[in-house]
Amino acid sequence: MAVPRKPQPIYADTKTGNKQLLENSGLVPKYIKKNDFGKTPEYLQQRAEGMKKNWGELHHQYQELSVVMDTTPKKYCKERLELEMKQLERDIDLIERYKTIYIANNN
Template identity: 40%
Template sequence: MASQSAQEGVGDPAPSPKQPGKTPRYVSKYRSLVKHEAKKNKSQWKTMGPAKVAVPSPSDYLLKHSKEPKLAPRKKEQDEKKLRPSTLPLRTYHPVIRISKDFVNKNAVAVITGEPKKPRPFCVDTRQGDKYLLEPSGLVPKYIKKKSYGVTPTYVTRRNEEIKREREEYEASILEELKKKAMKCLSDEEKTNILKALKKNWEALNNAFQRLPVLTDTRYKRMHKEELELKLRQLEHDIEAIEKHKDVYIANV
């Protein structure tokens, strides 16, 4: 019996695991309200056109000039006022009776006594005789008969005056600049004052030069000595130039 029960246990399939149940789908509580609002303002014919369209009858076909604007009909009173004259002639008015004339004799006398008609001048420009009127062609020198022929135009005179005025202003400005930059002659008093100042500077530099050490073993000492020598040489040159010349001019910088 035990062997039989063991055989039965070995041959039976294993029990399948229990599957969990599906969760219910989420449904919004406002679903019915949204559907109602969507259908509320929706018209079925807005996108596809009206359901029924009035078909025009065959008798109402489009006539020629039917869509052109038409004027309003005139009133009879206005037409009558326009047809009637504004003022009627008086009773004392007598129309002038024209006397018939002999136009044949008159025309004959006018032709006999009149001057012959002069031919119009033409210009022929081709061998075949192609011609055109000479007067409107531009070949007739009509311009010499004008009143303004040979007279300088007003715009030319005005432009020349403007150019002349601008040139005078430019020359005046240049002269003023030259006067500002002109050389100035020194007076005797200024000359003596400048000489005194230059000699005073030379004495101060010479004293500083005399106090220099005899041994110039460093670069700074050599540079300082060369600088003092250069300044002394320049002062000596200026003093000599002022004392040598009687008149000294300086530029206005």
């Protein structure tokens, strides 16, 4: 009176009938069944907050610069800080604007 067991899903990979388990083959989509599938990982969220913190530190250094730019090192420092702040602003904007970011390997 026992209920028969379900057979394990298998696939044949050669014409002679060599059988393998279907679960380990990669043909079954098991990652989309996870609870965190499609959610932004925490490390990316922390990275965005870290970028904002870095921008704040650079902005503080920029505010500490003197108003008169009379020497070459002062001009260079100001330009470097401005470039770094612009790049961080672009990166922060990119991460916050899009929910999904796809990076393709162009080999």
